[in-house]
Amino acid sequence: xxxxxxxxxxxxxxxxxxxxxxxxxxxxxxxxxxxxxxxxxxxxxxxxxxxxxxxxxxxxxxxxxxxxxxxxxxxxxxxxxxxxxxxxxxxxxxxxxxxxxxxxxxxxxxxxxxxxxxxxxxxxxxxxxxxxxxxxxxxxxxxxxxxxxxxxxxxxxxxxxxxxxxxxxxxxxxxxxxxxxxxxxxxxxxxxxxxxxxxxxxxxxxxxxxxxxxxxxxxxxxxxxxxxxxxxxxxxxxxxxxxxxxxxxxxxxxxxxxxxxxxxxxxxxxxxxxxxxxxxxxxxxxxxxxxxxxxxxxxxxxxxxxxxxxxxxxxxxxxxxxxxxxxxxxxxxxxxxxxxxxxxxxxxxxxxxxxxxxxxxxxxxxxxxxxxxxxxxxxxxxxxxxxxxxxxxxxxxxxxxxxxxxxxxxxxxxxxxxxxxxxxxxxxxxxxxxxxxxxxxxxxxxxxxxxxxxxxxxxxxxxxxxxxxxxxxxxxxxxxxxxxxxxxxxxxxxxxxxxxxxxxxxxxxxxxxxxxxxxxxx
Amino acid sequence: xxxxxxxxxxxxxxxxxxxxxxxxxxxxxxxxxxxxxxxxxxxxxxxxxxxxxxxxxxxxxxxxxxxxxxxxxxxxxxxxxxxxxxxxxxxxxxxxxxxxxxxxxxxxxxxxxxxxxxxxxxxxxxxxxxxxxxxxxxxxxxxxxxxxxxxxxxxxxxxxxxxxxxxxxxxxxxxxxxxxxxxx
Numbered sequence: 223x224x225x226x227x228x229x230x231x232x233x234x235x236x237x238x239x240x241x242x243x244x245x246x247x248x249x250x251x252x253x254x255x256x257x258x259x260x261x262x263x264x265x266x267x268x269x270x271x272x273x274x275x276x277x278x279x280x281x282x283x284x285x286x287x288x289x290x291x292x293x294x295x296x297x298x299x300x301x302x303x304x305x306x307x308x309x310x311x312x313x314x315x316x317x318x319x320x321x322x323x324x325x326x327x328x329x330x331x332x333x334x335x336x337x338x339x340x341x342x343x344x345x346x347x348x349x350x351x352x353x354x355x356x357x358x359x360x361x362x363x364x365x366x367x368x369x370x371x372x373x374x375x376x377x378x379x380x381x382x383x384x385x386x387x388x389x390x391x392x393x394x395x396x397x398x399x400x401x402x403x404x405x406x407x408x409x410x411x412x413x414x415x416x417x418x419x420x421x422x423x424x425x426x427x428x429x430x431x432x433x434x435x436x437x438x439x440x441x442x443x444x445x446x447x448x449x450x451x452x453x454x455x456x457x458x459x460x461x462x463x464x465x466x467x468x469x470x471x472x473x474x475x476x477x478x479x480x481x482x483x484x485x486x487x488x489x490x491x492x493x494x495x496x497x498x499x500x501x502x503x504x505x506x507x508x509x510x511x512x513x514x515x516x517x518x519x520x521x522x523x524x525x526x527x528x529x530x531x532x533x534x535x536x537x538x539x540x541x542x543x544x545x546x547x548x549x550x551x552x553x554x555x556x557x558x559x560x561x562x563x564x565x566x567x568x569x570x571x572x573x574x575x576x577x578x579x580x581x582x583x584x585x586x587x588x589x590x591x592x593x594x595x596x597x598x599x600x601x602x603x604x605x606x607x608x609x610x611x612x613x614x615x616x617x618x619x620x621x622x623x624x625x626x627x628x629x630x631x632x633x634x635x636x637x638x639x640x641x642x643x644x645x646x647x648x649x650x651x652x653x654x655x656x657x658x659x660x661x662x663x664x665x666x667x668x669x670x671x672x673x674x675x676x677x678x679x680x681x682x683x684x685x686x687x688x689x690x691x692x693x694x695x696x697x698x699x700x701x702x703x704x705x706x707x708x709x710x711x712x713x714x715x716x717x718x719x720x721x722x723x724x725x726x727x728x729x730x731x732x733x734x735x736x737x738x739x740x741x742x743x744x
Numbered sequence: 745x746x747x748x749x750x751x752x753x754x755x756x757x758x759x760x761x762x763x764x765x766x767x768x769x770x771x772x773x774x775x776x777x778x779x780x781x782x783x784x785x786x787x788x789x790x791x792x793x794x795x796x797x798x799x800x801x802x803x804x805x806x807x808x809x810x811x812x813x814x815x816x817x818x819x820x821x822x823x824x825x826x827x828x829x830x831x832x833x834x835x836x837x838x839x840x841x842x843x844x845x846x847x848x849x850x851x852x853x854x855x856x857x858x859x860x861x862x863x864x865x866x867x868x869x870x871x872x873x874x875x876x877x878x879x880x881x882x883x884x885x886x887x888x889x890x891x892x893x894x895x896x897x898x899x900x901x902x903x904x905x906x907x908x909x910x911x912x913x914x915x916x917x918x919x920x921x922x923x924x925x926x927x928x
Contacts, residue, residue: 557895688870688896693862709896726769736867737850
């Protein structure tokens with residue numbers, strides 16, 4: 223990304239706007255209109271089925287009112303964009319970002335620089351020719367608390383980001399001053415990793431990113447299925463007839479289903495690759511002083527910055543397919559307590575994802591974020607075998623035996639066999655789960671390995687712990703095992719069925735380190 | 745928000761004898777308000793009695809002919825409701841006294857559970873904000889519930905129920921006065 227450094231160099235632009243309230247660039251009308259359309263579409267997803275049930279959609283199509291109504295809708299939407307534009311003001315003065323917006327619900331937001339957790343710069347496709355950008359300022363609080371500066375020139379956005387993040391670095395104590403000088407110098411951004419299209423294709427295949435496209439296409443499901451059915455009919459394949467009249471032998475239907483399934487799988491994989499490309503095209507992760515900067519996106523370019531100290535935990539996830547291909551999805555997890563929306567996971571700066579990196583790259587990146595950590599090198603201690611016995615002996619086999627017994631009594635052989643097979647598979651998965659689960663720690667970090675068929679590694683710094691919980695049932699107490707829950711700002715981590723002594727030792731140790739260090743988790 | 749670089753603070757790794765470390769497993773704990781269990785038992789009794797009375801009234805009232813299904817199900821429902829009532833009554837009898845808390849210089853500790861024993865430790869350093877909650881029944885019994893929020897999400901709020909009001913206020917003040925609370 224050579225262009226990045228070009229843009230960075232324009233950072234001399236003055237950021238402060240003074241006491242005067244500023245209006246956005248008129249191009250923001252496009253953004254407001256687009257977001258209004260999006261809102262309407264999201265609303266329609268819920269309404270359309272209801273309308274479709276009451277009114278015949280085909281009738282509607284022929285009705286003479288459809289075109290005027292649609293036009294009216296479009297016009298009112300763009301007018302609403304213009305209105306939103308006129309009602310939006312912002313100013314940036316004395317280290318405060320202030321935004322006034324809303325037509326009916328007026329909102330005045332005042333955001334001091336020091337409360338801003340992430341700065342995200344987005345470039346939707348219609349902003350790109352004119353080099354405009356959208357700046358999203360995240361606070362540690364809820365999603366409603368984020369401030370958006372909807373349309374400013376890209377260079378201004380970059381300068382603003384720099385200033386806001388520089389504010390943090392200025393705050394640092396003398397010991398770290400050297401670093402902060404480097405950070406404010408800024409241009410020596412070091413690229414840590416890039417993702418090529420090949421990597422993204424692998425990512426699309428190994429991870430289901432279908433929803434990125436499916437979510438956007440949701441309003442058109444009905445018409446798509448219509449088209450598909452018609453197409454199939456035109457080729458002499460009537461699905462309804464096929465199933466209802468049983469004109470074909472069972473193996474024929476079976477073959478059809480299999481073919482259809484394969485087709486659907488292939489299509490989904492293709493869509494998933496498309497989704498991955500859409501979000502992660504031209505992915506770069508770079509480091510500038512104490513900040514990580516992620517840039518990616520095909521249509522909607524995004525730039526997310528995050529301070530290294532905000533990382534609560536590093537997670538390296540491998541699905542079974544990742545395992546075969548030797549790829550890892552690496553997450554740098556931040557405070558998530560404010561955001562409930564899991565769906566936004568890929569875009570959200572709360573989980574900075576490095577998609578499908580090789581294990582070697584993962585090691586380098588983890589070492590970069592958490593110096594001296596031994597994520598892959600440490601010896602993981604297994605959790606107690608009691609864990610397995612508990613699950614098999616209490617939750618899987620007694621109910622299975624009971625059900626199988628009932629089936630056998632009623633001479634329902636097939637059902638009995640089916641149930642047993644399911645139980646055996648479940649047991650195998652549980653054995654894997656027990657086998658994968660392990661923990662380890664050193665002076666600075668705690669490591670947890672888990673997974674069933676996939677394999678996940680987690681690593682966090684001891685002092686970042688928020689809360690510790692040790693629990694055991696009466697049976698576990700007798701067997702001297704206990705479950706440890708460690709709460710971080712990024713979520714909960716469970717290590718089940720540790721030897722009681724180890725659980726308490728680790729719990730006490732975590733508390734001690736956190737309370738002794740007095741370091742902030744942010 | 746001081747230490748941003750993990751390398752920045754001087755790394756110390758002095759030897760600490762294991763016995764010198766504080767242990768959250770063995771410590772003296774304090775009981776909740778004696779009214780806590782009484783109140784819970786009263787609530788259970790009243791709720792289940794009301795449910796039983798309500799369903800009985802519907803079953804035997806003379807104004808509208810009772811639905812046939814209800815007549816059939818009635819004995820089972822009564823038995824199940826009564827059993828649930830008795831079980832939760834017994835549970836509170838035995839489990840409520842097991843909820844105990846402790847306050848150390850640096851953290852709060854809560855123990856609870858009859859069959860599943862759990863000990864939760866909340867470092868005061870990591871407290872985001874505190875709430876004292878008093879419902880109408882709590883007010884009658886002169887109790888309060890202390891909720892301590894950390895950054896780990898509201899699902900994992902550290903909560904001490906059924907504290908005497910004065911004790912709850914003392915605890916809140918203790919946490920607020922803690923010098924590490926606004927450490928950055």
